[in-house]
Amino acid sequence: MKYIDEYRNKDIVKYFANQIKTISNQPIRLMEVCGGHTMSIQKFGLPHLLPENVELISGPGCPVCVTGREYVDRAIAYSRLEDVIITTYGDLIKVPGSSSSLEREKADGADIRIIYSILDAMLIAKKNKSKRVVFLGIGFETTAPASAAGIIKAQTASLTNFFVFSAHKVMPPAMESLIDEGVQLDGYIGPGHVSTITGKGIYENIPKKFNMGVVISGFEPVDLMQSIHMLVKQKENNEAKVEIQYSRVVKPDGNKVAQDMLDEVFEPRDDWWRGLGVLKDSGLKIKRKYHKFDAEEMIKVEVEELKEPKGCICGLILRGEKKPKDCKLFGKACTPSDPVGACMVSSEGSCHAYYLYNR
Amino acid sequence: MTMTKNNDKIILGHGSGGKLSHDLINNLFIKHFSNSILSQQSDSAIVDINNSRIAFTTDSFVVDPIFFPGGNIGNIAVAGTINDLAVSGAIPKYLSCGFIIEEGMPFKQLEEIVISMAQDAKKAGVPIVTGDTKVVDKGKCDKVFINTSGIGDLEERNVHISLGDNILPGDKIIINGSIGDHGMAIMAARNELNINTHIESDCAPLNDLIADALSVSDNIRFMRDATRGGLGTVISELVAGSDYGIEVNQDKLTVHDNVRGLCEILGFDPLYVANEGKVVMVVASEDADNVIESMKKSPYGEEASIIGEVSYDHPGMAWLNTSVGGKRVIEMLSGQQLPRIC
Structure with a gap:
């Protein structure tokens, strides 16, 4: 293909793989901060191809994973309202809240629909005028522009029963916070899709402040191996810079149209990340001028008291301090079909x- | 049933064919229906009646949409049960069918489905000899659900096949063609995706292909049809708890370009996507080429290939040698990848 x-x-x-073996002498720890990279x-099976001194660790790059339980609890509370239809990307429906999940609420009769685009959510809103349709806006700079575009469209179409519940986040504060907190790293495999929107400027602080390289990578095996090679080379040459491996897609300045849409609809706010806590200006809140599409502003609900699960070390895993296998629950009490x-x-x-x- | 946080209600994942389904079957059905035949848990039950061995199986079909490129719900209802019998090493003999029909379903559509079933049953030489019809209020089922059951004649020498008792390190893993076609045909046919691609389901009765393979080799040691949960689930189920390991070579798997493309877009792994006309066989190394050659003579086996091997290494685990030279574990599908695929 x-x-x-x-x-x-x-x-x-x-x-x-051979090049990496040849040039790398020192131990090197690289973090991928995009869930797509982790998956790929x-x-x-790429770790199998790397020498022992090159270690890959997974960072906080999965939007569903870093979203707090409060968010899920609130989405569940919305779903329990008689006149609300929840629309969401598929990932979120299994995430456990404090005492339930959207999947279980769905089995219980809540109207929860899996969609592939915010435009589908708007269509559902148009067809169900007597209902309030809430779209669960989740994701980084990659999906946030689509939510922004949806909100602008909803404004133009004068939709009054369409709302976005934003958990959108931006990536750079998390990347800096991890190093600030002392996670030992030698470089970042930079997120390909996020950077397509933002360009490379948002990472420039990292080499400057922490003397550490960032290589923005594509998602295929060749992309990832080449990016790892570039990072090893930087380290061996005592360099630290932002480079783009994924240049067939990522342009240095990113996608200006998408950036403008983000600025139009969202403003930064301090936001809570699982494993990292509250990070300054790391979340995206819907601006006042679009508040009538903001679920948090427009739909009041009582949310149950937050309960965190015992023994789960998601937080440490997201910080790259522990690997999944280090968790007592992994593969036993916690599996994909019954996740903790x-x-x-x-x-x-x-x-x-x-x-x-x-x- | 052991109650975990997911088990106080049935969720769609319980029907996925993956881990939740297994838990449901083991902790509910097997527990209460408890008998030695059922606990074998093979594709067909093997029962003795008047000293002859009978393979007996049943399957229900709820696919959405009911018509899709390459077939309709009737085709898979006939092929699915025939295949479950055939992979047990039996010669399928008779089928039953039960229809649950939603009030308001166009007669023409139902007729088209029934005609497809009649044609497939005739082609496969397995008549449908009994049936049942129920009609339910509009909204109480989705257009039509079909159950088929079947019985087949099982020769003593083939009894071991459904159990996989004779599998040995060195045996080859064979599949009769490409993977993922049925699941992705259904995905593409669902209107909500708005994707323009033509993918045909691989839905096919495999009894002739399997009978031919059994006629060229006495060393077919295991067969299973890779339906829900795909090839990956068959492999991981086969290896679980065994004293051998399995290696599968990704570059020997055939995935058609349009299937691969749609999988890429939707984030599915073709290894776990449903098929309706694929049989996975474990065959003694010396017979593998004969079996492949025999499969290739069938219209349903032109792309047959050896995809892997049973090994002494890593007992109880299946590994995929990835196309780029890496290695990863093949696990059972967890949760639902695609609902209502068959």
Whole structure:
């Protein structure tokens, strides 16, 4: 298949594996901060191809995983309102809240629909005028522009029964916070999709402040192996810079149209990340001028008291301090079909990827 | 039933064919229906009647949409049960069918489904000899649900096949063609996705292909049809708890380009996508080429290939040698990848 097979070429992957072996002398710890990378690394079995001194750890790059239980609890509370239809991407419905999940509420009769685009949610709102349709807006700079575009469209179409419940987050504060907190790293495999929107400027602080490289990577095995090679090379040459491996998609300045939409609809707010706590300006709140589409502003509900599960070390895993196998619950009390923590739910979550491919 | 936090209600995942389904079957049905035949849990029950061995199986079909490229709910209802009998090593003999029909269903559609079933049953030489019809209020089922049961004649020498008792390290893993076609045909046919691609279901009765393979080899050691949960689930179920391991080579798997493309878009792994016309066989190494050759003569086996091997290494685990030279574990599908696929 064109544009895929080239990037899954065994010989090229092998070439980079050999190059990495040849040039790398020192131990090096690299973190991928995009769930798509975690999935791809495990799916293609890439760790098997790396020398022992090159360690890959998974960071907080799965949006479902870093979203707090409060968010799920609130979504569940919305779903219990008689006149509310919840629309969501599929990942979220299995995430456990304090005492339930959207999947269980659905089995109980709540109107919860899995959709593939916010436009589907708007269509549902148009067809169900007597209902309030809440779209669960989750994801980083990658999906946030689509939510912004949806809200602008809803404004133009004068929809009065359509709301977005935003858990949208931005990536750079988390990347800096991890290093600030002392997680030992030598470089970041930078998120390909996020950077497509933002460009590379948002990471420039990392080499400057922490003397650490960032290579924005694509998602295929050749992309990832080449990115790892670039990071090893930086480290061996005592360099630290932002580079783009995924240049066939990511432009240095990103996608201006999408950035403008984000600015139009959202403003930064301090936000809570599982495993990292509250990070300054890391979340996206819907601006005042679009508040009539903001579920948090417009739909009041009582949310049950927060309960965190015992023994789950999702937080430490998201910080790269522990691996899924270090968790007592992993593969026993916590499996993809009966997850305790969000990292086991999303197909991009570290625990889920490890469970499927690397037990 | 041991109550975990997911088990106080039935959720869609319980019907996925993956881990939740297994838990439900073991902790509810097997527990209460408890008998030695059922606990074998093979594709067909093997029963003795008047000293002859009979394979006996049943399956219900709730696919949405009921018509899709390459077939309709009737085709898979006939092929599915025939295949369950055939992979047990039996020669399918008779089928029953039960229809649950939603009030308001167009007669023409029902007729088209019934005609497809009649044609497939005739082609496969397995007549439908009894049936039942129920009509329920509009909204109480989705257009039509079909159950088929079947019985087949099982020769003594083939009894071991459904149990996989004779599998040995060195045996080859064979599949009769590409993977993922049925599941992705259904996904593409669902209107909500708005995707323009033509993927045909691989739905097919495999009794002739299997009978031919059994006629060229006495060393077919295991067979299973890779339906819900896909090839990956068959492999991981087979290896679980065994004293051998399995290695599958990704570059030997055939995945058609359009199937692969849609899988890429939707984030599915073709290894876990449903098929309706694929049989996975474990065959003694010396007979593997003969079996492949025999499969290739069938219209349903043109792309047959050896995809892996039973090994002494890593007992109880299946590994995939990835197409880029990496390695990963093949696990059972967990949760639901696709609901109402068959």
